[in-house]
Amino acid sequence: MDSTPERSGSTQFGSGTPAAAQAGATTALRRTVLVVAAINAAYFVVEVAVALAIGSVALLADSVDFLEDTAVNLLIALALGWSLAARARVGRVLALVILLPAAAVVVQVVLKVGDPEAPAVAPLVLAAAGAALVNLVCALLLARIRAAGGSMVGAAWYAARNDVIINLAIIAMGFLTLLVGTGWPDIVLGVLIIVLNGRAALLVWRLAGEESLAARALAGEDLDDD
Numbered sequence: 001m002d003s004t005p006e007r008s009g010s011t012q013f014g015s016g017t018p019a020a021a022q023a024g025a026t027t028a029l030r031r032t033v034l035v036v037a038a039i040n041a042a043y044f045v046v047e048v049a050v051a052l053a054i055g056s057v058a059l060l061a062d063s064v065d066f067l068e069d070t071a072v073n074l075l076i077a078l079a080l081g082w083s084l085a086a087r088a089r090v091g092r093v094l095a096l097v098i099l100l101p102a103a104a105v106v107v108q109v110v111l112k113v114g115d116p117e118a119p120a121v122a123p124l125v126l127a128a129a130g131a132a133l134v135n136l137v138c139a140l141l142l143a144r145i146r147a148a149g150g151s152m153v154g155a156a157w158y159a160a161r162n163d164v165i166i167n168l169a170i171i172a173m174g175f176l177t178l179l180v181g182t183g184w185p186d187i188v189l190g191v192l193i194i195v196l197n198g199r200a201a202l203l204v205w206r207l208a209g210e211e212s213l214a215a216r217a218l219a220g221e222d223l224d225d226d
Contacts, residue, residue: 030080034073034077035141040134047059047066048067056186057189058186059170060104062193068097075152076149076155076156091207092209094204102198124174135167139161142157142160
């Protein structure tokens with residue numbers, strides 16, 4: 001006799017409620033970004049080892065990108081469920097995080113200019129191909145939740161997408177190195193990586209700004225005064 005009300009209560013307050021649905025969506029988002037973070041951390045170890053072994057500036061910069069992406073996705077996991085204003089602040093922090101690999105590339109480019117030795121091509125191409133596959137998987141995973149995640153997931157998606165482009169460019173640079181026999185293609189690609197990271201940071205910063213404006217609008221602030 002008492003079981004019917006209990007089932008009714010479960011329907012009313014269980015997984016079918018908006019609050020429960022929101023909690024489930026947040027859990028799914030967090031699970032996805034944690035998986036992406038783990039994938040990036042694992043391949044960082046692989047790629048940085050290859051980069052140091054063969055002396056490739058571009059590959060080293062790309063390995064730092066994997067470390068950056070790990071940090072970005074871990075931050076997203078912590079921030080999911082926060083208010084729009086808090087998410088906008090985190091989004092701007094992530095935009096700055098995206099620029100970190102650029103600093104490492106600048107240092108390596110300066111060092112490489114003094115000794116433009118060509119990196120070993122075979123391990124470079126193999127490592128870059130593996131990185132492209134890893135980043136493509138991450139980009140596809142993040143694309144599925146990008147709309148629900150706002151600027152934070154947008155940060156991770158932009159980074160993964162740009163990393164695929166970088167990986168393909170590294171592969172092309174490897175074959176070009178076979179033709180020219182010097183490390184100058186490696187140096188040039190390092191500069192291009194700086195540009196790509198800067199553009200990604202700008203796009204994420206703009207997304208965070210949009211969320212900040214949305215948060216202020218919800219709070220009833222007059223945006224016409226800006």
